[in-house]
Amino acid sequence: MYSTDLRTDKEKKSADQQILDDAELWDTFQARIDNGDTIEAKDAMPEKYRQTLTRQISQHAHSEIIGQLPEGNWVTRAPTLKRKLILLAKIQDEAGHGLYLYSAAETLGRSRDDMVADLLSGKAKYSTIFNYPTPTWADIGTIGWLVDGAAIVNQIPLCRCSYGPYARAMVRVCKEESFHQRQGYEIVTTLARGSAEQKAMAQDSLNRFWWPSLMMFGPSDSASTHSSQNMKWNIKRHSNDELRQRFIDATIPQAEFLGLTIPDPDLKWNEERGSYDHGDIDWDEFWAVIKDGGICGKDRIQARRAAAKDGVWVRAAAEAYAAKQSAKEQVA
Amino acid sequence: MSVAEKYIGAKTPSKPETIYMLRLADNTLILGQRLSEMCGHAPEMELDIALTNISLDLIGQAKLLFEHILTLEDLAPNADVLAMTRPLEQYTNCLFVAQPNVDFAHIMLKQYLFSTMQKLQYEALLESRDETLAAIAEKSLKEIAYHIRFAKTWLLRLGDGTEESRTRMADALDCLWRFTGEMFVRDAGLADAVNAGLSTDFTQHYDGWTLEVESVFTEAGGLTPPETARMIMGGHQGQHDDNLGHILADMQFMQRSYPGLKW
Numbered sequence A: 001m002y003s004t005d006l007r008t009d010k011e012k013k014s015a016d017q018q019i020l021d022d023a024e025l026w027d028t029f030q031a032r033i034d035n036g037d038t039i040e041a042k043d044a045m046p047e048k049y050r051q052t053l054t055r056q057i058s059q060h061a062h063s064e065i066i067g068q069l070p071e072g073n074w075v076t077r078a079p080t081l082k083r084k085l086i087l088l089a090k091i092q093d094e095a096g097h098g099l100y101l102y103s104a105a106e107t108l109g110r111s112r113d114d115m116v117a118d119l120l121s122g123k124a125k126y127s128t129i130f131n132y133p134t135p136t137w138a139d140i141g142t143i144g145w146l147v148d149g150a151a152i153v154n155q156i157p158l159c160r161c162s163y164g165p166y167a168r169a170m171v172r173v174c175k176e177e178s179f180h181q182r183q184g185y186e187i188v189t190t191l192a193r194g195s196a197e198q199k200a201m202a203q204d205s206l207n208r209f210w211w212p213s214l215m216m217f218g219p220s221d222s223a224s225t226h227s228s229q230n231m232k233w234n235i236k237r238h239s240n241d242e243l244r245q246r247f248i249d250a251t252i253p254q255a256e257f258l259g260l261t262i263p264d265p266d267l268k269w270n271e272e273r274g275s276y277d278h279g280d281i282d283w284d285e286f287w288a289v290i291k292d293g294g295i296c297g298k299d300r301i302q303a304r305r306a307a308a309k310d311g312v313w314v315r316a317a318a319e320a321y322a323a324k325q326s327a328k329e330q331v332a
Numbered sequence B: 001m002s003v004a005e006k007y008i009g010a011k012t013p014s015k016p017e018t019i020y021m022l023r024l025a026d027n028t029l030i031l032g033q034r035l036s037e038m039c040g041h042a043p044e045m046e047l048d049i050a051l052t053n054i055s056l057d058l059i060g061q062a063k064l065l066f067e068h069i070l071t072l073e074d075l076a077p078n079a080d081v082l083a084m085t086r087p088l089e090q091y092t093n094c095l096f097v098a099q100p101n102v103d104f105a106h107i108m109l110k111q112y113l114f115s116t117m118q119k120l121q122y123e124a125l126l127e128s129r130d131e132t133l134a135a136i137a138e139k140s141l142k143e144i145a146y147h148i149r150f151a152k153t154w155l156l157r158l159g160d161g162t163e164e165s166r167t168r169m170a171d172a173l174d175c176l177w178r179f180t181g182e183m184f185v186r187d188a189g190l191a192d193a194v195n196a197g198l199s200t201d202f203t204q205h206y207d208g209w210t211l212e213v214e215s216v217f218t219e220a221g222g223l224t225p226p227e228t229a230r231m232i233m234g235g236h237q238g239q240h241d242d243n244l245g246h247i248l249a250d251m252q253f254m255q256r257s258y259p260g261l262k263w
């Protein structure tokens, strides 16, 4: 997901080595977690907890900010005034989520500027889903439906995670994401009930976004070694596969209702489990996108770097102006 | 079936009321559309949100106006067709609103100059014979007040900030000033609207507006408008410059590619 651990094994190991936490703190801290306490910014916490959360929350923030771009691709071309307004408002919400999450991450000690610098240098990760292109208008519907939909499934449990500032951010963010999900589904519904051309556009978009959406939940549990500590700390409450399954089970009836076909020939209802079985996910593709940024990764970073570059002289001007104003006040 | 056969276009307005309102709608639509290009690309994340907000307001104002126009004259089946399918020469926005974003100094100066004009233009609608239009103006004026505050703050910061920001603001003023005259031109479109009791003549405030913005320029690091032998005009008559065609290529893309469909 936006917050899935996307570091390579090598990166994870070196981070682990840097951490020398005092055993006593780990125990008292764990006791608080087990007691259901909410951890606040000023509370003592193991360095590793701090680092894990900083990475997770900032990665989530980066995903919100980068996530503006694939949808921003359609702002000037949205087909109607109403769709244009809704899309602008959605992208504005995502920017707000980004800011809100950066603030939550900052409570752990790193500044937003530092975190953003990591994003621009390519050091920090963000959800791979935003490295896929949005060539057609249907993609705006599909993103709302599937990407915001997957985000909700992942983030609802985080509303009760152990770190207070993150949990509170998630409550607010989830409300807006479910709004986005409904709006996205409404776009897809309009297409599915429209002309043959429109329906084909919706199907094509679903074909392209289905598997990358499933990948948003992160690697399969057998491959994800970090889950157990995060579960103990209650910053992860369900396994990646469990959340993915939840998303699949919720989404398939929605696709069927619209007469759209999920691009997975192995998909079938499993009576015994009361759940859908699905085909294998192409994890090579997932790791390849993490490594090379896929189709759009370079463009996404370029766009954010260009914005940051513009920000330098604007910020310098604002600071110079503020300094002049306060100098004037002192004279007066 | 050829695209031409399927093409659903809008008719040209024939009443003084709809002619004038279409001009107002096109102004905010095109400026809002221009501003929306910045979505996801503004120089600061906070500014991204603020610019998107202003863009939302402007396009929202346009939508209300287009919808109201259609209740007065049957120009198109709906506001989207009216807003998004006309040929270039039937757009009657002033040239000013179509000017490119260039940089944040251009964007803020353009917004400040437009919004301060728009305030006068919409105050002149408050006593309109057309009560719906008066209500749209009243609602819009609240948004306009915020746009002015926001843009003015940045105009001062950039004008009186660093040497670079001042140079950029001076460049923006140099580029944009010559298009401001058209916003205040008392042409037949406005005169007919005044005669029809739709609006009072807001161009009588042109001199006061000039004094006001010039005093803000002075405060903004001592900027002065360039010597301008003449103002550049034509948009209100559908005579546009290089910009509008590109804006429409994006804005009309879906309506032109797939005419007559619901989205």
Ligand SMILES: [Fe+2]
Pocket (backbone or CB within 6 Å): A064, A093, A094, A097, A173, A177
């Ligand atoms: Fe979001």
Ligand SMILES: [Fe+2]
Pocket (backbone or CB within 6 Å): A002, A064, A097, A151, A173, A177
């Ligand atoms: Fe999110």
Ligand SMILES: [Fe+2]
Pocket (backbone or CB within 6 Å): A094, A148, A176, A177, A180
């Ligand atoms: Fe969202």
